[in-house]
Amino acid sequence: MRTRMCFDDVAWERSEAIQEAWIHTLFKKETLMDIGRFILKHRSGKAIELCDPKAGGFNMSFRMKYEDGGSAMIRFPNPGTTMFPEEKVRREVDIMRYLYQHTTIPMPFILHWGTNEETPLALGPFIIMEYIDHAMDLGDALNTPELTIKHRLILDPNIDGPRLELLYRQFAGILIQLSKLQLPMIGSLVQIDDFTWDVGQRPLSYNSNKLVRLGTLPRSELPEMNETFQSASSYFSRLADLHIDHLIHQRNDAVDSADDRRRRYVARLMFRKLAREGRFTSSCTDLGPFNICCDDLRPSNILINDDLQIVGVVDWEFTYAAPVEFSHAPPWWLLLEQLEYWPDGIVAWTEVYELHLKTFLSVLREQESVAIDRGILKDEQRLSGPMQQSWESGDFLVVYAARKSFAFDAVFWKKIDGRFFGPGTSSEDDRWKERLDILTDDKKQTWKR
Structure with missing residues (x-):
């Protein structure tokens, strides 16, 4: 499947x-x-x-x-x-x-x-x-040379080490600055006057735009325009609800068979169960403060000059205050390609990604130390430790699945199900049948209908 x-x-x-x-x-x-x-x-x-x-x-x-x-x-x-x-x-x-x-x-x-x-x-x-003015974007600088505009971007496997570190290091500096900005609620910023902003509207996310455009999700299923979120757990729950709404409403190409639909539906019910139980956040981070997150902060939107120095960052439209777990997840784009499109599958993507994550975290630690020495960052504000923990614990993949509805199924059964519900005895295609007993009776009745 x-x-x-x-x-x-x-x-x-x-x-x-x-x-x-x-x-x-x-x-x-x-x-x-x-x-x-x-x-x-x-x-x-x-x-x-x-x-x-x-x-x-x-x-x-x-x-x-x-x-x-x-x-x-x-x-x-x-x-x-x-x-x-x-x-x-x-x-x-x-x-x-x-x-x-x-x-x-x-x-x-x-x-x-x-x-x-x-x-x-x-x-x-x-x-x-x-x-x-710029010479290229960061994606051009990192991309495999023989790939053209007709191909999907993939990190050059033969990229020079110092070149990669230089580019990663500058991006790390951007993340450090964003991570220092803290807001009291989850949502989009609204400017009140020249010096005042308020979290006053819903998080306008990249995923919500894609769900309406390519998932035929009715706009009415999204959060209301003025809806903000007081806790990370409530926002994770709302995202889990959207996964279910998406599966229900997409008219074409969503499933291959009746069993495939059941498999996808059970996965979403289980993910929502975890979200509603607050399993994706902690008591230390659930109520904020929250960090600035840009869904479209990726190499194609980072402009560089001939000396490979970043001269501009553009396209900030899908940017909002989000759960701290979003900021603690390492950048998904270190290989340029998303895990659900990786030619050899998610396991192979994970192995290659982990190698480059070590490089990124190394230069991030260097940048953090420089910022601490300059008095513009405190030791407890470091991102490198939480990012390492997010990757090792699997929280990175939880955040990835929560934020990317079309990639959800590529992640859930391989990486999330076993972590929270233990190993199964059947194949990934059939494991949904084992998991029915975990759902409450009312969820079973919903599935049967």
């Missing part, structure tokens, strides 16, 4: 059709002229060139070059791939301004932002920001 849950192909095709139709309208001469004039309203200077638009996973960007050597960029969310465009833009602006004031992480300066009604031809909500 398949482990990773597939996207709904019908939903995917519809999403791409919407995006392609919108992009087609952007290349009309009058549209490009209107966009150019709009940028000029918010960035002074003599413009010399409006560059060809650049498409990303969630956004379309237009860069305007100026005679003074600088550039400005306007960015629109892509219809079809971005399910909550207004919310996404508002939350990204607020978190970028917060990070701009509270960290030294390099990021674009926001010149102006606004809603769909303000843009020419109503192209959507937007952000106009200073463009950061």
Whole structure:
């Protein structure tokens, strides 16, 4: 049986059709002229060139070059791939301004932002920001050279050790700064005035956008707009509920057979049981304070120059205050590829990942020591120890499964079930039958229906 849950192909095709139709309208001469004039309203200077638009996973960007050597960029969310465009833009602006004031992480300066009604031809909500010149992104620097844009990224197995340490070390510095920011609730930041922010809205996550776009999850199943969470356990429980809602609502390509559906459903019920029992957090961390977490903080969004120095971090839209366990989980992207897509399976991914995790934790410890010597970090604020513990205990995979609905099945039976419920006597495909006795009678009745 398949482990990773597939996207709904019908939903995917519809999403791409919407995006392609919108992009087609952007290349009309009058549209490009209107966009150019709009940028000029918010960035002074003599413009010399409006560059060809650049498409990303969630956004379309237009860069305007100026005679003074600088550039400005306007960015629109892509219809079809971005399910909550207004919310996404508002939350990204607020978190970028917060990070701009509270960290030294390099990021674009926001010149102006606004809603769909303000843009020419109503192209959507937007952000106009200073463009950061760069040679490549971190993914390009780490990727296997022979792989092209048509391939999925995989860490170069022959990458030079000092080069890898240099790049890992700089990313470690970003994580250290984020880990120092603490907030009283789980949710998205809302700016109140120039110097005040409040956790006032739901966590807008990468996963929730994907569930609505490719899992046909009704928007009504997500947390309410103003819903925040007082504890990590309540948020883990909400994520567990979403896994079940996803399986129920995805129309196509979710399962292979009746037994496959039962297997996936039982796994989700058991995961929810653990979440509701508070097994994924501790009394020391459950009630916060909580840390800043960016779901899309990955190499493709980290810009570097020719000297392999980080010059900018972009795409902060899916950033919110999250359980401490999220920050304590090591970065999943150290191999670039996600574990559910690894060619040789999750066990092989784990073995290779552990080798590179040692390198990352080593340079993280170095950066922490430097920060402690400078008086900007306390010894008890180190991330390296909690990350090591998260990996060794298996908490890393719990967090991974909680945050990635389509990867849930790739992780649960191999890595989570046995840890919490003991070894089974049957194969992974059939173990769900053994686990029925663990569920309460009402859960059994729900499964039978």
